Amino acid sequence: MEFSSSKIYSVVAQTCPRCHQGSLFINKNPYKIENWDKMHADCPVCALHFEREPGFFQGSMYVSYGLGVALSVAVVVVNFMFGFDPVRYFITNTVALLGLAPLLFRWSRAIYLNVFVAFDPNAKRSKGQSASDSMISHPGA
Numbered sequence: 001m002e003f004s005s006s007k008i009y010s011v012v013a014q015t016c017p018r019c020h021q022g023s024l025f026i027n028k029n030p031y032k033i034e035n036w037d038k039m040h041a042d043c044p045v046c047a048l049h050f051e052r053e054p055g056f057f058q059g060s061m062y063v064s065y066g067l068g069v070a071l072s073v074a075v076v077v078v079n080f081m082f083g084f085d086p087v088r089y090f091i092t093n094t095v096a097l098l099g100l101a102p103l104l105f106r107w108s109r110a111i112y113l114n115v116f117v118a119f120d121p122n123a124k125r126s127k128g129q130s131a132s133d134s135m136i137s138h139p140g141a
């Protein structure tokens with residue numbers, strides 16, 4: 001399996017979870033202030049509609065919370081390597097969380113989308129194809 005067909009690639013590169021080619025976000029630079037959070041409504045390559053239902057991306061806040069906790073744990077581990085100082089930890093953790101906020105935001109949305117949409121190597125732009133064709137079915141849901 002090629003790396004470009006893995007979900008990790010889709011998340012890190014912030015590409016469409018179905019075709020792994022179209023960009024999720026309008027601007028590839030997450031630190032471009034005016035549109036760092038603006039997403040394409042549909043994939044420019046395979047036309048997958050990204051917002052699966054109204055408020056779909058509210059669920060990605062749980063992913064964002066998990067990423068934030070993981071980052072804070074990583075910062076505390078690094079701080080312990082240099083002798084723990086609570087003030088230094090507070091400062092470095094605040095800088096890390098604020099500095100990486102745009103990336104955490106984008107990765108959380110990409111992870112959340114990848115939970116629900118499967119990779120389809122044959123996905124191409126086709127107007128007749130339903131966006132739900134690649135949905136993973138969840139028993140009991």
Ligand SMILES: [Zn+2]
Binds near residue numbers: 016018
């Ligand atoms: Zn796509």
